[in-house]
Amino acid sequence: MIKKDSSNILTIQDLHASINGTEILKGIDFTVRSGEIHAIMGLNGSGKSTLAKVLAGHSAYEVTQGSVLFDDIDLLALPPEERARAGLFLAFQYPIEIPGVANTQFLRLAYNTVQTRRGKEELDPLEFDDFVREKMKMLDMKPDFLDRSVNEGFSGGEKKRNEVLQMALLEPKLSILDETDSGLDIDALKIVAQGVNQIANQNNAMIVVTHYQRLLDYIVPDYVHVMQSGRIVMTGGKELALELETHGYDWISANKQSLAGVSA
Amino acid sequence: MSAVLQSLVNQPYKHGFVTEIESDIAPKGLNEDIIRLISAKKNEPEWLLAFRLKAYQKWLTMTAPKWQNVHFPQIDFQDISYYSAPKPKTKLASMDEVDPELLRTFEKLGVPMHERAALAGVAVDVIFDSVSVATTYKQKLAEVGIIFCSISEAVHNHPELVQQYLGTVVPVGDNYFAALNSAVFTDGSFCFIPKGVKCPMDLSTYFRINTEGSGQFERTLIIAEEGASVSYLEGCTAPRFDTNQLHAAVVELVALDNADIKYSTVQNWYAGDEKGVGGIFNFVTKRGLAKGVNSRISWTQVETGSAITWKYPSCILRGDNSVGEFYSVAVTNNYQQADTGTKMIHLGKNTRSTIVSKGISAGHSNSSYRGLVRVAPTAENARNYSQCDSMLIGDQCGAHTFPYIQVQNSSATVEHEASTSKIGEDQLFYFSQRGIDAEEAVSMIINGFCKDVFQQLPMEFAVEATKLLSFKLEGSVG
Ligand SMILES: Nc1ncnc2c1ncn2[C@@H]1O[C@H](COP(=O)(O)OP(=O)(O)O)[C@@H](O)[C@H]1O
């Protein structure tokens, strides 16, 4: 059994997961407490998105070992929609297009589903329209976006903003942002970061997956984890991101030993 | 749907007002004597008997079509009884006696409580007097000179109209099943919209008295005179059970100059169980003749039922500038087979046609679109646009498209677009990550996919069709 600190939102222990029989996650351990922002960095193919999707419950992945507690519930026992309703949110690296389904309809259904779960009032289409437009202003989004099909024909940047908008609507307890900064120009990046910072508070937490230090200028992490071949090989404070920026990932291999054991 | 009809539709509906006639059933088998018997029982004029006999003679020379992409056991036409007088249904004493599966279905479809009882055949004493609903409805129509009754009634009360138009759009020997229908049809609907009249409400079979017992060989004839217009609704979304396995209906529409006929169907016959046992074979010939200049025939169908559907609502665009439209959603699940589509025959100048076909296949089912666009040498500047989209749910089902295009006039423009898509695991994951479960996700995707067709349906029908589709596809994604 896992001992749980009362402020722990996510407790991952020895998590192994595979896809089509190939092991991708090879033992992940870390803990996220409320109010914290964690950054996960690492080269392409190191398993960052896999970790995100396994936490969200994608059926293509099989968890072969380990445990994950979300608050004090066994996250891995829940189907993906229950995880979402419990307050886990994933901003996808590659948001999928859903032709024919209007964004506003999709957003309202998602919003009302989560609201109902929290014992709160649903919003009717008119009320929801006011509510969502307010949030869209914060992210500098055009109103016509509501009538378009979910992600269909969106530019990379529009897709990412749509993810952040959904995060803002659903007010999750734990948000995982998978490379939300990729494909954004610097202005868009600032807007998205601003949005994220408005959502972050002492009762929720964020895991920000990124390649680049530049996002972390705007979203300041409490911890930075570095992933390599399905493991977290190094954990440090926000200065670790700067070290990586200067020295590159090769530097990790050389310094792994000395830094291992820094608490997460 | 107009507010008036809306309020009428929302009234309770009772089955009990069908005139009781002594029940009798003809011996099984098909021959001239049986046809004479049907005609005599119905007290028909000589010309109609001649019509039936001519059809029968044609039928004897024909064989069942084999080209459609469906498979079914050979039908023994001598093992069917071709005449059964309408008889009142045996009523159940309470809702407790109704098949729970049926009740669950009604609930899912949102069929109002009082209608559930009526549809399930429960002898509930509904306080409401349904005769007065039908009477009010008929009075409103009569005021503007519209005739809307059963075809048997029309044969007696308006024989000259029936004789003038019956079989002019679908000739007695048109195809195997149409010939059979012409020989033995028992009942169906008749609508006549006189010159210049815009029908003030949608005409719904829901209100046609004596629909019970129109049986497996239904015959419908709708005529819109010059400048007239009408919207006709066939069927209802509540499931229809029937012990007759073969259904072969014929529908004929005639639109004169500047007339407009819109025909909408929601078909939900019993489809057989999840293993493919039982279910109706639905072989229908539906055809509209856009006879006059600027006339318009528009078919909208939502096909969800039947074990086998074989149906091609078609338009013959004879009048110059006439318009033909076909909007279709066909859903197949489990072991259902559907072979459906349309024919647009362009004869007049500047004729235009639009085809929008959406096929959805789930389970082990197969769905085919088969469409013909023919532009005759006389059809100067004809235009057609066809769009055929298929959606697959799971990987055991199939979708097929068979477009036939025959253009004999070089000024024609014919466009055909087709697409096939699949509801993917990653799409469903995206929904579920936002808290939306798979069934709701599929229903949203499907409704988006069918939007172009649903928006052609009268408002209330569209709402019902949406629910029906979700219901039909329930459990098809895991
Ligand atoms: N369907 C799959 N089958 C086998 N291997 C896969 C599959 N999907 C991803 N992988 C592998 O898993 C590893 C981790 O991928 P991913 O989690 O997307 O990395 P990151 O997000 O860090 O770039 C990569 O080596 C990738 O090739």
Ligand SMILES: [Mg+2]
């Ligand atoms: Mg990734």
